[in-house]
Structure formats: C-alpha cells, structure tokens
Ligand code: NAD
C-alpha cells in the first residue's frame with residue numbers, strides 16, 4: 001500500500017492506494033469517529049461493492065443510500081434524497097458519510113457532508129479511474145445546474161481517501177479512457193517526464209495492468225495533492241487542474257449531462273487548449289500533435305461535437321468558474337508539462353479554436 005498526504009494543516013488527510021484495501025476494516029474504521037455511518041453510492045456500484053463495504057463496518061450503525069446512476073442525476077433532487085435519509089434515520093453531527101462510487105457520487109456526498117448539520121465527516125472510496133486520480137482528492141464538492149457544470153458547491157475536504165485498485169476490474173473500457181484523460185492532464189500541466197512514461201505505457205494502462213495503473217494513480221494523486229496543498233481554494237495555481245475543462249464543461253452542458261462522459265469532454269477540451277496554444281505561438285505544432293496523439297491513444301475524442309458552434313461555446317463558457325470580473329481565463333500551455341492560467345490572449349486565437357480551425 002502507498003500512502004500520500006494532502007497537506008492542509010489541521011485539515012490534512014491521507015490517500016491510501018493499493019489492491020485489496022477494502023478487504024480489511026482497520027483502515028476505514030480508523031477514520032470513522034462516531035457510531036453512525038451513511039454509505040452513499042449509486043445503483044450501478046451498489047450491487048458490486050456495497051455489501052463489501054458494509055461488511056467492514058459491522059461494528060457501526062450503518063445506513064446506505066443508493067442513488068440513481070449518472071451525471072444527469074448530479075442535481076438538487078438527488079442530493080435531497082441523502083438529506084431525507086439522514087434525517088429519517090436521525091443521524092447526528094458525529095455521523096460519517098462515505099462516498100462509494102465515481103466522481104458524481106463523490107462530489108454529491110462531499111457536498112451533502114458539507115451542508116448536513118453545517119458539516120459532518122466524510123470519507124472518499126472512489127471506484128472509477130477518474131475519481132481515483134482526481135475527484136476524490138482536493139475537496140471540490142457540488143452539483144450541476146442546467147446553466148452550468150458544478151455551479152453549486154463547496155470546498156470541503158474528506159477525512160481520508162481509500163483507493164482500492166481492485167475495484168477498477170469491473171469498470172467499462174469507456175470509463176477507463178475517461179479516467180486516462182485526467183491522468184494525461186497531469187502530464188500536460190506539470191510533468192513532461194510523466195507524459196513520456198504515459199506514451200510508452202498506454203497499452204498496459206488501458207488494460208489496467210496492476211503495476212503501471214497503480215503507478216499512474218499514485219503519480220496523479222501526488223501532483224494533485226501538491227497543487228491543492230499550495231492553493232486549496234483555487235486563488236491561483238489550482239486552476240491549472242482545469243486544463244481542457246472550460247471547453248469540456250461547455251461540451252457536457254451542450255450535449256446534455258451524461259451524453260459525453262466528463263473525461264471524454266476533457267479529452268476534446270485539452271485538444272482545443274493545445275490547438276489554441278499553437279495559435280498563440282506558445283507551443284509548436286509538433287508538441288501539439290504529440291499531445292493530441294497521446295489523448296487519441298487513450299481512446300478519447302480529439303475534437304468537439306460537430307453540432308457545436310462557436311456561439312454555443314461562448315454562451316456556455318461565460319458561466320465558467322474561471323470567469324473573473326467578466327473576463328474568461330483559460331488554462332493554456334507554454335510547453336508540454338508547463339501550464340498557465342491567463343485572460344491575456346488574442347481573442348482571435350480563441351475564435352479560430354472555437355471554429356475548429358486547428359493547426
Ligand atoms: P461517474 O461517477 O458517473 O461514474 C461513471 C460510471 O461508472 C457510473 O455509471 C458509475 O455507476 C460507474 N462505476 C463506478 N465505479 C464502478 C466500478 N468500479 N465498476 C463498474 N462501474 C462503476 O463518473 P466519473 O467519471 O467517476 O466522475 C465524473 C464526475 O466527477 C463529474 O461529475 C465531474 O464533474 C466530477 N469531477 C470532480 C472533480 C473534483 O475535483 N471534485 C474532478 C474531476 C471530475
């Protein structure tokens with residue numbers, strides 16, 4: 001087992017990574033303070049892992065809430081189901097919520113924990129590749145609004161993150177590719193050497209071979225922990241974790257939440273960020289093509305949907321959380337492995353990118 005730490009003073013917490021972590025109760029119980037526990041999961045993950053996790057908690061009073069699966073349900077009405085169950089079963093302020101599932105469950109459970117009785121403990125048990133490398137770490141929680149992705153939420157850190165890589169065995173290939181999008185993101189923004197390694201290991205990563213996938217998860221979590229430790233509430237550097245996300249969130253909202261997977265939209269969005277960085281003369285075409293081919297080799301789309309026009313992007317990107325004082329900031333690349341967040345770009349470069357006039 002590997003153990004990393006997200007360093008946030010009194011809110012610091014461990015990330016445990018290993019195969020079979022959900023076999024023994026000690027790790028999980030070590031982070032459950034009270035008697036009551038509420039496991040939140042979805043109706044796809046519940047038949048796969050709910051009994052196993054309940055089994056670890058036999059010494060506690062366990063409630064489970066099984067929500068409908070998917071991004072389309074990351075909304076107020078579904079969130080309300082968590083509060084309804086907690087109140088019906090008289091959960092008090094010592095309860096611990098456990099998010100068992102992908103990023104949708106993690107984001108909603110974390111937000112529920114932030115709000116319930118003004119804040120209760122929560123633990124992340126991420127079961128998708130995407131949630132293991134990204135959404136379970138860093139404390140961004142929330143739900144979607146029809147007008148924009150993740151628009152309602154809170155920064156609220158978990159007490160621990162337990163990543164059992166064995167859970168990936170049941171994940172469909174399309175979801176594996178979606179997770180690889182965020183892994184590639186870390187290489188593009190922060191670590192050119194990791195990008196080289198990803199290029200050489202993509203086939204075994206897609207096959208979920210144990211050693212390389214564990215290495216990719218650990219390196220991704222280490223980069224995320226470092227960035228979050230430096231800038232928890234995204235006042236500055238944390239925004240680089242959104243490479244491709246401004247374009248990607250627009251794609252997700254335009255297509256209808258759940259039509260394009262988050263990771264797929266990020267794949268196409270990162271391609272657009274690479275293309276725009278070339279337009280601005282910040283990276284050369286060869287670097288762009290290399291980035292695009294790594295994204296493609298992960299099984300991800302490398303262009304936005306044909307049906308999306310520049311005006312669709314502009315309308316949806318105007319509600320991005322990186323808009324400050326009316327200016328849209330974008331994450332762009334100065335080199336492979338070096339990202340910057342800026343509103344200081346030639347708007348024609350953006351327009352060319354939205355018109356899909358790629359180099
Ligand atoms: P998801 O939660 O929708 O899970 C994808 C699918 O996989 C679902 O159908 C789920 O039921 C299923 N699933 C989960 N684990 C499984 C397993 N082990 N075996 C088989 N099926 C399994 O999607 P996701 O890609 O995990 O997360 C995407 C969400 O995460 C988006 O809402 C995105 O906005 C959010 N996100 C948040 C952050 C953050 O920092 N909070 C970062 C990145 C993404």
Ligand code: GLY
Nearest residue numbers: 138140238241242
């Ligand atoms: N996924 C972006 C972040 O956590 O900041």
